[in-house]
Amino acid sequence: MQQTEFLNQLEAALQALPAAERAEILADYRAYFADGLADGRSEAEIAMALGDPARLARELLAERCLQSWEAHKSPRNLWGALVALGGLGIINVLLALPYLLMLTVLSSLWLGALGITFAGLLLTGTWATQTVFGWPSLNHSWATVAQDETGWPWAGRQAGEIWASGPAGESVHIQRQSDGQVIIQATDGDDELHIRRDASGAVQEIRASDGENVLNIGGWMGPTPGALLATGLGLLLLGGFGVVVGGLILRAIWRGTGRWLRWQAELVSGQTTQSAV
Amino acid sequence: MKTQLRKGTLEMCVLAVLAQQDSYVYELVGRLSASMEISEGTIYPLMRRLQADAWVSTYLTESSSGPARKYYRLTPAGQTALAQMQQEWASFVSEINQVLHAHAAPQGVDHATN
Numbered sequence: 001m002q003q004t005e006f007l008n009q010l011e012a013a014l015q016a017l018p019a020a021e022r023a024e025i026l027a028d029y030r031a032y033f034a035d036g037l038a039d040g041r042s043e044a045e046i047a048m049a050l051g052d053p054a055r056l057a058r059e060l061l062a063e064r065c066l067q068s069w070e071a072h073k074s075p076r077n078l079w080g081a082l083v084a085l086g087g088l089g090i091i092n093v094l095l096a097l098p099y100l101l102m103l104t105v106l107s108s109l110w111l112g113a114l115g116i117t118f119a120g121l122l123l124t125g126t127w128a129t130q131t132v133f134g135w136p137s138l139n140h141s142w143a144t145v146a147q148d149e150t151g152w153p154w155a156g157r158q159a160g161e162i163w164a165s166g167p168a169g170e171s172v173h174i175q176r177q178s179d180g181q182v183i184i185q186a187t188d189g190d191d192e193l194h195i196r197r198d199a200s201g202a203v204q205e206i207r208a209s210d211g212e213n214v215l216n217i218g219g220w221m222g223p224t225p226g227a228l229l230a231t232g233l234g235l236l237l238l239g240g241f242g243v244v245v246g247g248l249i250l251r252a253i254w255r256g257t258g259r260w261l262r263w264q265a266e267l268v269s270g271q272t273t274q275s276a277v
Numbered sequence: 278m279k280t281q282l283r284k285g286t287l288e289m290c291v292l293a294v295l296a297q298q299d300s301y302v303y304e305l306v307g308r309l310s311a312s313m314e315i316s317e318g319t320i321y322p323l324m325r326r327l328q329a330d331a332w333v334s335t336y337l338t339e340s341s342s343g344p345a346r347k348y349y350r351l352t353p354a355g356q357t358a359l360a361q362m363q364q365e366w367a368s369f370v371s372e373i374n375q376v377l378h379a380h381a382a383p384q385g386v387d388h389a390t391n
Contacts (some may be wrong), residue, residue: 028321031347035303053320059322067329108390 001047003033013057017064025060059083070258079262106250113242120239123232127225200224287315288323289366292359295333295351305349324349332358 007026010082014022050056065084069077082096130133165171170188175185180199190211196204202224206217294300294308304322318361326344327333337345
């Protein structure tokens with residue numbers, strides 16, 4: 001093989017590289033030929049000594065991909081390095097797929113843990129602002145008075161009570177009792193919805209009936225400040241644990257991958273001392 | 278085994294040659310091949326890696342014949358790396374020598390009498 005042919009093949013095989021980098025590599029090999037010729041060797045001799053240009057290109061490309069991966073550990077660079085090394089026959093890309101899948105699943109789990117942590121933070125933060133500033137209020141009070149124009153002929157408001165009723169006997173009553181309980185009752189003929197809230201703001205009972213069937217849900221835990229804090233801290237603990245442990249595992253795998261790929265690459269290009277043992 | 282040993286230590290040898298004086302690739306290959314067998318093609322990927330690791334740096338010098346030559350120079354980081362490699366190499370060699378000499382020693386030492 002002559003110099004021109006060698007350089008052309010090398011250039012063709014290095015298409016994936018940026019033009020400037022490709023030109024630099026080609027200039028290096030051109031200089032090598034020039035030095036060799038000045039040394040009295042023939043072009044064919046030098047080309048033979050340098051080896052197969054396609055093989056050299058694959059090595060240069062793999063090296064380049066590994067550098068990108070080491071500089072910036074993004075999934076894209078990982079994929080690039082895997083494909084480049086696969087091209088060198090260093091690793092089997094098909095074997096790498098389950099590995100990538102596992103990495104993806106682990107990353108998703110980690111993101112889930114992150115989400116739980118955020119939820120915990122939110123709840124704990126709500127508890128803190130609620131305790132310190134009284135906001136947001138857990139004890140929502142509503143005081144909308146139905147207007148005559150809405151078609152409700154009878155609506156009214158008196159101490160602790162808001163009520164509205166329609167022409168067909170349908171009515172809504174909101175009533176605050178002296179012990180702090182709030183009762184909301186909506187009726188329409190036989191249908192009835194009854195919601196009872198205690199003084200702390202927790203829903204104690206929801207009862208719905210259509211005259212024949214009755215659904216009754218009682219003993220509800222409302223969003224009391226204590227429950228809010230406990231849930232928030234629980235989520236924080238759980239999520240934080242997941243994030244830390246998952247993060248450590250991911251980081252170890254992520255870094256291990258780089259080292260493993262580098263080691264594999266060096267094994268083949270023969271740059272590792274491990275291969276000497 | 279000899280091939281692998283040689284390949285595995287090529288990086289250290291390149292650094293060692295550069296530690297003596299700056300050089301360009303063709304000259305480097307000449308120096309190395311004077312005492313060891315090397316594959317000339319693999320030297321460029323190796324040099325690019327050394328450069329990426331900032332163990333060597335390059336500069337251009339006008340040459341008497343033809344275009345400017347790219348010289349490689351060992352950086353302080355490269356010197357540190359070389360020193361560490363040499364230390365590891367020495368301890369590796371002495372370990373292996375110990376094993377080899379222990380097995381080459383005359384047989385028949387009776388450990389039971391101790």
